[in-house]
Amino acid sequence: MSESVQQQIFEHLFTTKAVGKGTGLGLAITRQIVVEKHQGAIEVNSVLGEGTEFVISLPAKALTSS
Numbered sequence: 504m505s506e507s508v509q510q511q512i513f514e515h516l517f518t519t520k521a522v523g524k525g526t527g528l529g530l531a532i533t534r535q536i537v538v539e540k541h542q543g544a545i546e547v548n549s550v551l552g553e554g555t556e557f558v559i560s561l562p563a564k565a566l567t568s569s
C-alpha cells in the first residue's frame with residue numbers, strides 16, 4: 504500500500520476497490536472490535552507492491568467490562 508492509502512484504511516467507507524465491489528467497512532469494523540471493544544492494537548506493516556501484514560494484539564485480561 505502507498506503511504507497515503509495506509510493513512511486512510513481504517514476510515515469508514517474508504518476503499519480502493521471498484522465501485523460496487525468493496526464497502527470500505529472491513530477494517531473500520533475490525534478497528535472498532537480490536538481497539539475500542541477490547542483495548543487492543545492493530546499494527547500495519549506494508550511494502551508497496553510486495554505485501555501487507557496486520558499484527559493484532561489483545562490484552563490477556565479485559566480492561567473494562569464493556
Ligand SMILES: Nc1ncnc2c1ncn2[C@@H]1O[C@H](COP(=O)(O)OP(=O)(O)OP(=O)(O)O)[C@@H](O)[C@H]1O
Binds near residue numbers: 513528531
Ligand atoms: N490485506 C491488504 N493488503 C493490502 N491492502 C489492503 C489490505 N486490506 C485492506 N487493504 C486496503 O485498505 C482498504 C480498506 O480496507 P477495508 O477492509 O476497510 O475495505 P475493503 O476491503 O475495500 O472493502 P470490504 O472489506 O467491505 O470488502 C482496501 O480498499 C485496501 O486499499
Ligand SMILES: [Mg+2]
Binds near residue numbers: 528529
Ligand atoms: Mg476488506
